[in-house]
Amino acid sequence: VQTIAHVRHRSTKAEIEQSVKEFKEGNFKNIPDPDSLQHFRSRESDVPNESHAIPIGQYTMPHPIWSREELKKVNVTHKPPEGFVDRAAYRCVLTMRRIFDILTRFNTGVRDEKKWIQRICFLETVAGVPGMIGAMFRHMRSLRLMRRDYGWIHTLLEEAENERMHLLTALQIKKPSWLFRTTVVGAQGVMVTMFSVAYVFSPKFCHRFVGYLEEEAVITYSKCLEDIESGSLKVWKSRPAPDLAIRYWKLPEDAKMVDVVLAIRADEAHHRLVNHTLASLKETEFNPYKPGQ
Amino acid sequence: VQTIAHVRHRSTKAEIEQSVKEFKEGNFKNIPDPDSLQHFRSRESDVPNESHAIPIGQYTMPHPIWSREELKKVNVTHKPPEGFVDRAAYRCVLTMRRIFDILTRFNTGVRDEKKWIQRICFLETVAGVPGMIGAMFRHMRSLRLMRRDYGWIHTLLEEAENERMHLLTALQIKKPSWLFRTTVVGAQGVMVTMFSVAYVFSPKFCHRFVGYLEEEAVITYSKCLEDIESGSLKVWKSRPAPDLAIRYWKLPEDAKMVDVVLAIRADEAHHRLVNHTLASLKETEFNPYKPGQ
Numbered sequence: 001v002q003t004i005a006h007v008r009h010r011s012t013k014a015e016i017e018q019s020v021k022e023f024k025e026g027n028f029k030n031i032p033d034p035d036s037l038q039h040f041r042s043r044e045s046d047v048p049n050e051s052h053a054i055p056i057g058q059y060t061m062p063h064p065i066w067s068r069e070e071l072k073k074v075n076v077t078h079k080p081p082e083g084f085v086d087r088a089a090y091r092c093v094l095t096m097r098r099i100f101d102i103l104t105r106f107n108t109g110v111r112d113e114k115k116w117i118q119r120i121c122f123l124e125t126v127a128g129v130p131g132m133i134g135a136m137f138r139h140m141r142s143l144r145l146m147r148r149d150y151g152w153i154h155t156l157l158e159e160a161e162n163e164r165m166h167l168l169t170a171l172q173i174k175k176p177s178w179l180f181r182t183t184v185v186g187a188q189g190v191m192v193t194m195f196s197v198a199y200v201f202s203p204k205f206c207h208r209f210v211g212y213l214e215e216e217a218v219i220t221y222s223k224c225l226e227d228i229e230s231g232s233l234k235v236w237k238s239r240p241a242p243d244l245a246i247r248y249w250k251l252p253e254d255a256k257m258v259d260v261v262l263a264i265r266a267d268e269a270h271h272r273l274v275n276h277t278l279a280s281l282k283e284t285e286f287n288p289y290k291p292g293q
Numbered sequence: 294v295q296t297i298a299h300v301r302h303r304s305t306k307a308e309i310e311q312s313v314k315e316f317k318e319g320n321f322k323n324i325p326d327p328d329s330l331q332h333f334r335s336r337e338s339d340v341p342n343e344s345h346a347i348p349i350g351q352y353t354m355p356h357p358i359w360s361r362e363e364l365k366k367v368n369v370t371h372k373p374p375e376g377f378v379d380r381a382a383y384r385c386v387l388t389m390r391r392i393f394d395i396l397t398r399f400n401t402g403v404r405d406e407k408k409w410i411q412r413i414c415f416l417e418t419v420a421g422v423p424g425m426i427g428a429m430f431r432h433m434r435s436l437r438l439m440r441r442d443y444g445w446i447h448t449l450l451e452e453a454e455n456e457r458m459h460l461l462t463a464l465q466i467k468k469p470s471w472l473f474r475t476t477v478v479g480a481q482g483v484m485v486t487m488f489s490v491a492y493v494f495s496p497k498f499c500h501r502f503v504g505y506l507e508e509e510a511v512i513t514y515s516k517c518l519e520d521i522e523s524g525s526l527k528v529w530k531s532r533p534a535p536d537l538a539i540r541y542w543k544l545p546e547d548a549k550m551v552d553v554v555l556a557i558r559a560d561e562a563h564h565r566l567v568n569h570t571l572a573s574l575k576e577t578e579f580n581p582y583k584p585g586q
């Protein structure tokens with residue numbers, strides 16, 4: 001805050017140019033400085049402000065850090081649908097999963113690292129949509145109807161960021177092909193449109209839908225752990241976890257990919273409970289989850 | 294995290310029902326508990342989970358807390374436009390302001406409390422849009438193109454929340470009429486649509502636009518402070534600041550509305566610098582602002 005205060009009255013042309021110039025030169029005297037930049041610059045590059053000079057995930061929102069015990073305790077669970085909305089949500093998820101499994105030949109052939117990275121990237125790029133859309137709609141409604149939000153927004157944003165970190169972590173291992181990436185662009189278009197429309201009509205449906213999606217995510221990551229154990233993805237037992245993952249989940253320095261998958265699965269189990277709970281609350285009831293919980 | 298861990302494996306039907314029931318009964322044994330709820334409940338109401346039982350703005354993102362010195366140092370400033378994009382952004386802001394001033398007869402007649410609350414509510418309900426839209430687009434692009442965000446999202450979300458807190462604070466003083474509120478709904482529709490389209494084509498234009506909007510916001514709140522000094526809004530010199538504002542800006546317990554307006558003006562001056570700076574950076578350059586700065 002002190003550094004900010006120092007520059008807060010600047011916004012004449014000369015002053016903004018000065019800010020930008022100093023920042024680019026890595027002269028952070030007057031600019032809020034990512035401390036760690038200095039640190040990482042000397043190790044990774046001499047050029048400040050290049051993408052690789054500042055590590056990903058420096059300023060993430062609070063999120064749960066799982067203990068070894070918590071990681072192991074995660075189970076596949078299912079909340080039986082009640083009423084029309086729940087059944088519709090569950091039907092949607094099951095249908096999507098079946099089509100997706102067939103198209104990607106998930107249950108036939110060997111599930112090697114490439115297949116897993118593709119699947120994880122696709123799932124996470126889709127999974128990052130609902131939290132952000134939900135947060136945006138609740139934010140806009142609060143502004144528009146001039147009433148409070150009841151504390152939901154931060155939880156939805158934390159979920160969205162968490163899913164995006166899952167994606168960025170998977171990308172540290174391998175970048176999918178251009179063909180695949182084009183499919184992702186299309187999938188996002190569909191997902192954003194459908195989810196937005198659904199959120200206008202029934203937020204309850206949307207949170208229940210995410211709850212069921214996360215049930216499937218836990219199943220998927222449990223299968224991934226099996227594949228790591230049983231052989232087709234054994235390489236993740238010894239492959240070191242990316243730096244990003246070690247920082248984000250506060251893993252030990254010598255953590256392996258298997259530890260990363262355990263952490264991701266725990267995150268998904270957490271989203272599952274959160275979304276099923278939100279779906280069971282009225283929109284004007286207070287969100288029971290604090291930041292980072 | 295401990296309480297969460299405790300319930301994380303729950304999501305059978307019975308378990309979710311139990312979570313929701315316990316929460317509604319105010320039995321937070323197993324549910325992440327807003328500690329302060331207990332505290333406020335005894336003072337304000339015996340019924341948990343009613344809107345008035347849990348104060349607004351409990352879980353806000355980090356944001357600058359201004360010192361008395363910083364509050365006084367805020368100036369009206371102007372960044373001269375450079376190039377077509379800047380000039381277009383500045384033209385837009387000036388035109389909007391002129392039309393708005395005429396329609397609301399801002400410069401004619403007495404600017405009393407009602408007039409000021411209306412103006413502040415309208416401005417803040419619009420001001421909360423850009424940060425959320427910008428954050429959403431950058432989030433979606435990161436997911437879609439499978440690349441990092443360069444740390445912009447949190448700053449944009451903090452701005453959006455800060456503007457929403459400005460609105461909720463003003464609403465503590467007086468709720469505008471239904472006719473006025475209908476206008477706000479329409480204005481948001483226009484703003485969300487236009488800003489979204491603009492963000493797709495030119496984020497630079499959008500951040501510059503917000504930079505100029507904030508220049509005007511500082512002018513407006515400076516005028517508000519003049520009215521508090523000179524008489525037509527003298528009542529805000531002695532009217533106590535709402536609890537929400539005292540908590541949010543960490544004001545002294547006996548703070549008055551004039552202190553709230555000073556804090557809001559400092560926030561706007563901060564958004565002004567932030568957005569002008571972001572407009573001057575490439576989209577793939579690292580955001581120099583840390584959380585809460």
Ligand SMILES: [Fe+2]
Nearest residue numbers: 124127163166
């Ligand atoms: Fe995920």
Ligand SMILES: [Fe+2]
Nearest residue numbers: 127214268271
């Ligand atoms: Fe998830």
Ligand SMILES: [Fe+2]
Nearest residue numbers: 417420456459
């Ligand atoms: Fe504002």
Ligand SMILES: [Fe+2]
Nearest residue numbers: 420507561564
């Ligand atoms: Fe602002």
